[in-house]
Amino acid sequence: xxxxxxxxxxxxxxxxxxxxxxxxxxxxxxxxxxxxxxxxxxxxxxxxxxxxxxxxxxxxxxxxxxxxxxxxxxxxxxxxxxxxxxxxxxxxxxxxxxxxxxxxxxxxxxxxxxxxxxxxxxxxxxxxxxxxxxxx
Ligand SMILES: [Zn+2]
Numbered sequence: 001x002x003x004x005x006x007x008x009x010x011x012x013x014x015x016x017x018x019x020x021x022x023x024x025x026x027x028x029x030x031x032x033x034x035x036x037x038x039x040x041x042x043x044x045x046x047x048x049x050x051x052x053x054x055x056x057x058x059x060x061x062x063x064x065x066x067x068x069x070x071x072x073x074x075x076x077x078x079x080x081x082x083x084x085x086x087x088x089x090x091x092x093x094x095x096x097x098x099x100x101x102x103x104x105x106x107x108x109x110x111x112x113x114x115x116x117x118x119x120x121x122x123x124x125x126x127x128x129x130x131x132x133x134x135x136x
Contacts, residue, residue: 004028004048011062012044015085021069032104035061035096038068049103053095060092 009026016023024042031047038044044065050058063086071078083089 001028001048004046004051007051008044008046008058008062011059012066015063015066016069018085019066019070019081021066023066023069032108035100035104036065038065038072040072042069044069047104049106052103052106053099054092056086056088057092057095060086060089061096062086063089 005026005028008028009023012023012026022042023044025044027043027045028048029045030049031045034047035050036044036046046061046065050061053061064082067078067081067085070081079089086092
């Protein structure tokens, strides 16, 4: 987990520097429904499970969230920025579509799913007001 955080934080800051953006903080947690999110205040949040994905996928998700530091939307300008930050956007997106949901649930015990779920959800950034979140 600490390793995942360092890797993701380093990559985020390097990419942010490329487009003159600033990362306020990088958080890594075990999110069950999304790979990353970006808040309006520049806080990036990632799933530690990204270290289980191919390197190109990890790179894409980091690039995607960093691009949101400049464009808090999925406009054409956003995708141009995204392509600047990560070489190939298409392949990782297809990979996530095919494998993403399964991998987010990988290793889940299954016993205590329902009870604690509400608390985790409340902690997440809401795309409607405070920022942006990915749906795989
Ligand atoms: Zn996005």
